[in-house]
Amino acid sequence: MWTREMFGTDVYHLISAFIIYSMIGWLVESIYMSFCNKKITNRGFGRGPFCPIYGFGGVVGYLILHPLSDHLIGLYLAGAVLATTFEYLVGRLMLKIFGEVWWDYNEKPCNYQGIICLESTIAWGFYAIIIITFLHSRILELVDRCNAQWGIMACRIILLLATIDYVTKLMKIFHVSLKEKKERLMDAYHSFRARWY
Template sequence: MSRILGGNDWYHILLWFLTYSILGWVVESAYMSLCNRKWTNRGFARGPICPIYGVGALTVFFALNAYQGNRVQLFIMGALLATFIEWLTARIMNRVFGEVWWDYKDKPFNYKGILCLESTIAWGFYTLFLFGFLHTVVERIVNVIPFWIGRILGVVLVIGFSLDFLYSLYVEKKDSLPDKVTEIRDMIIDRIWR
């Protein structure tokens, strides 16, 4: 297997990404369900994957791995990097969907409701938790999966999530799609059902 990003291979990086994405979805959905006192799916798609957690965790892990010996520096850099990821995600969501799925306007020291000091501080503590405990657990989870099962599982989850995401995106944006996209969709459906 070819090695990338600190000597890690694509197989492990993909399965770490999927594990963080699923764990993030579980934690956030459970937390919001408790807050709302009803089931709340915090992912965009229907399935139990929230890829921003995979992207965030791995970006922080690979970008800050060299600093894990200095907890103060790791805390500060983790808080800033994760806050930047949150800001970038909000910008992308606003551009694509016309909305952001969180609102910090009621929090002190917030910026346009998409960032707040409380979350920035929390990201710093999450970074310490990631390096001190969580990544070791995620590595162990991935390492107990037999390689051939992990490959199949990884491919199935990526394809399943991609289809789920594309369908959810279509449902969300179908009213604003250009007529040409609708014509192509209708032509494909017509050819399939002939």
């Protein structure tokens, strides 16, 4: 699976880049919000240093935008529009699922529904330039410096920990206890068994 080619690169490099972007995004946003709030602020959904919206944004953004690497103005504009659209769609999805968005731009000038704002759109364009012209190649170099077996093991461990972290948080949000989950699984098992045995 890890060596399978997708979008001109292998799954190992894509997943590694996703993890690194998720962690860099968490770090940058947590530092920025800590500065704004004048106290240490964890901007991740869970407890760990992981924001998958930045992982998806970084990897998908690179895959879509890298053909524009020699056209900085086009890259800036496309990056700003693509990331703002992605942010808006994620915000609307969060509203539908959770009833709230985990960021609030209502105090920012030129915002739309508190989900997107001009300040972030401007920043997304610069992030696109940084990622496409500089950061992505450095991330791939870093991944290549590591032994692939150790790198794959690290990816598995990080994704497992992030999954546990997020599932635990979602269970708290939706008020699902482990006992209830076990009871539901047992009921489903007994129902399945009664049908087939």
